[in-house]
Amino acid sequence: MNNTPTPPTTRRDFIKTSGRIAAVSALAGVTIPHVFAAENNTLQVALIGCGGRGGGAADNALSVKTGPMKLVAMADVFPDKLKNAYNGLAARHKEKVDVPQERRFIGFDGYKNAMDCLKPGDIAIFTTPLAFRWVHFKYAIEKKLNVFMEKPVTADGPTSRRMLKLSDEASAKSLKVGVGLMSRHARHLQDLHKRVQDGEIGDVMLMRGYRMHGPVASAFSKRWPGNPSELLWQISRFHSFLWASGGCFSDFYIHHIDHCCWMKNAWPVKAQALGGRHFRVSPEGDPWVDQNFDSYAVEYTFEDGAKFYMDGRCNSGAQSFYFSHVHGTKGIAVAAKSNDFSGPSSIHKGQLPTRESMLWQSKPDAEPNLNAYNYEWDDLTNAIRNDKPYNEVPFGVQASVVTSMGRKAAHTGMEIRYEDMLNDDMEYAPDIDKWTMDSPPPIIGDANGKYPVPMPGKTTKHEYEMNIRA
Numbered sequence: 001m002n003n004t005p006t007p008p009t010t011r012r013d014f015i016k017t018s019g020r021i022a023a024v025s026a027l028a029g030v031t032i033p034h035v036f037a038a039e040n041n042t043l044q045v046a047l048i049g050c051g052g053r054g055g056g057a058a059d060n061a062l063s064v065k066t067g068p069m070k071l072v073a074m075a076d077v078f079p080d081k082l083k084n085a086y087n088g089l090a091a092r093h094k095e096k097v098d099v100p101q102e103r104r105f106i107g108f109d110g111y112k113n114a115m116d117c118l119k120p121g122d123i124a125i126f127t128t129p130l131a132f133r134w135v136h137f138k139y140a141i142e143k144k145l146n147v148f149m150e151k152p153v154t155a156d157g158p159t160s161r162r163m164l165k166l167s168d169e170a171s172a173k174s175l176k177v178g179v180g181l182m183s184r185h186a187r188h189l190q191d192l193h194k195r196v197q198d199g200e201i202g203d204v205m206l207m208r209g210y211r212m213h214g215p216v217a218s219a220f221s222k223r224w225p226g227n228p229s230e231l232l233w234q235i236s237r238f239h240s241f242l243w244a245s246g247g248c249f250s251d252f253y254i255h256h257i258d259h260c261c262w263m264k265n266a267w268p269v270k271a272q273a274l275g276g277r278h279f280r281v282s283p284e285g286d287p288w289v290d291q292n293f294d295s296y297a298v299e300y301t302f303e304d305g306a307k308f309y310m311d312g313r314c315n316s317g318a319q320s321f322y323f324s325h326v327h328g329t330k331g332i333a334v335a336a337k338s339n340d341f342s343g344p345s346s347i348h349k350g351q352l353p354t355r356e357s358m359l360w361q362s363k364p365d366a367e368p369n370l371n372a373y374n375y376e377w378d379d380l381t382n383a384i385r386n387d388k389p390y391n392e393v394p395f396g397v398q399a400s401v402v403t404s405m406g407r408k409a410a411h412t413g414m415e416i417r418y419e420d421m422l423n424d425d426m427e428y429a430p431d432i433d434k435w436t437m438d439s440p441p442p443i444i445g446d447a448n449g450k451y452p453v454p455m456p457g458k459t460t461k462h463e464y465e466m467n468i469r470a
């Protein structure tokens with residue numbers, strides 16, 4: 001993977017540079033004092049956001065093969081989430097978990113307390129919903145901490161621009177930052193990427209990503225039950241709310257969007273899309289109140305005219321499709337054979353991915369229990385221990401912006417260009433850095449508990465009628 005010496009500043013630069021990189025330092029090649037890890041070579045870790053992925057990411061961190069690791073602090077807004085994650089991690093990594101009661105923090109400022117337990121050069125893990133990314137990243141940079149943050153990293157224009165600026169500051173301090181777009185660390189997809197760049201399928205003309213399955217996670221919500229607070233409830237059901245996560249579109253589809261664009265080594269310049277919601281009532285007859293569509297079909301266009309179609313569906317009973325394909329002038333590649341990134345990947349002659357047409361297939365991982373979630377941690381900690389330039393935020397933001405532009409195209413019924421999305425002024429969770437447990441949520445339900453939904457062709461400037469409380 002190449003490193004790129006200067007950060008892309010214009011969309012054209014983004015497109016030219018972004019696909020080539022798995023790790024970019026804004027200041028690669030410039031000598032910067034090394035930020036040292038703890039003297040005994042142990043990298044200490046703080047986990048902020050102790051849900052499903054937080055527990056998984058901390059487990060991955062404590063499983064790396066690059067050197068000693070220790071979990072020393074945890075933060076969440078729900079005590080039970082923190083407790084469950086602690087119990088699971090302590091059971092699995094007894095010697096590597098040292099989080100006494102006084103280093104477990106609850107509340108919106110818990111991230112500061114948790115990061116205050118670290119030394120410069122240690123690692124903060126951000127696995128809350130994306131709305132808090134920039135707030136936590138800003139503090140980590142102040143504390144000279146390396147970071148692993150989950151995808152997506154933004155859902156709107158202002159925070160995307162903010163994250164790019166913060167990314168430059170992180171690189172200027174030689175901090176290492178990983179973003180949870182794990183496809184780029186899957187060895188079979190890295191192998192495929194190299195082959196596609198070497199021209200094995202010819203020029204890339206078309207890509208197709210499908211993530212179509214039944215309802216999962218918190219994509220659909222029934223009315224707020226009145227407890228916990230409306231804000232905490234929205235946070236606990238973040239896939240339902242565009243401010244918190246970019247909705248199911250951003251949360252679920254970013255993996256295919258990212259790795260398909262990576263195969264093409266470019267980001268699309270524009271998107272137009274279809275989407276809708278067939279079912280507004282649960283099987284039990286309760287109204288759904290969330291902001292998602294249940295079906296999306298996005299047509300992305302690249303500068304050279306090539307297309308990428310991303311289809312998403314969360315609908316029980318319909319047939320499941322969950323894979324990605326890359327079509328070139330000479331052949332077709334199977335990127336994710338199933339799920340977000342699972343292999344084997346393969347290359348085929350012609351446009352049909354059959355056994356008979358197969359020219360190459362990726363080998364299984366040398367160590368079967370390692371997967372991309374482990375590799376992304378091996379890669380990050382290897383960069384930290386060897387002080388190699390490593391900052392995945394630029395492409396993390398670019399993938400997030402491209403995802404948001406597809407989502408916004410579907411939600412508004414308008415064609416959205418990359419720079420329109422990046423330069424959009426609407427911030428979905430303003431002043432989130434000042435929130436307390438008593439803050440109101442950025443959107444409120446109507447008399448029936450329903451939140452504003454996208455109405456393509458009717459609400460065209462923004463994705464929904466904002467009712468942000470002053």
Ligand SMILES: NC(=O)c1ccc[n+]([C@@H]2O[C@H](COP(=O)([O-])OP(=O)(O)OC[C@H]3O[C@@H](n4cnc5c(N)ncnc54)[C@H](O)[C@@H]3O)[C@@H](O)[C@H]2O)c1
Nearest residue numbers: 049050051052053054076077078081127128130150151180
């Ligand atoms: N890369 C992947 O394959 C993958 C898989 C799953 C989730 N994710 C990402 O990880 C993130 C978390 O997803 P999840 O499934 O673990 O959700 P989750 O709800 O299980 O966990 C999120 C946790 O963050 C906590 N939290 C929310 N706001 C907080 C704040 N301000 N401060 C501290 N804690 C806070 C919540 O209480 C919860 O415990 C999302 O961005 C999601 O997209 C990535």
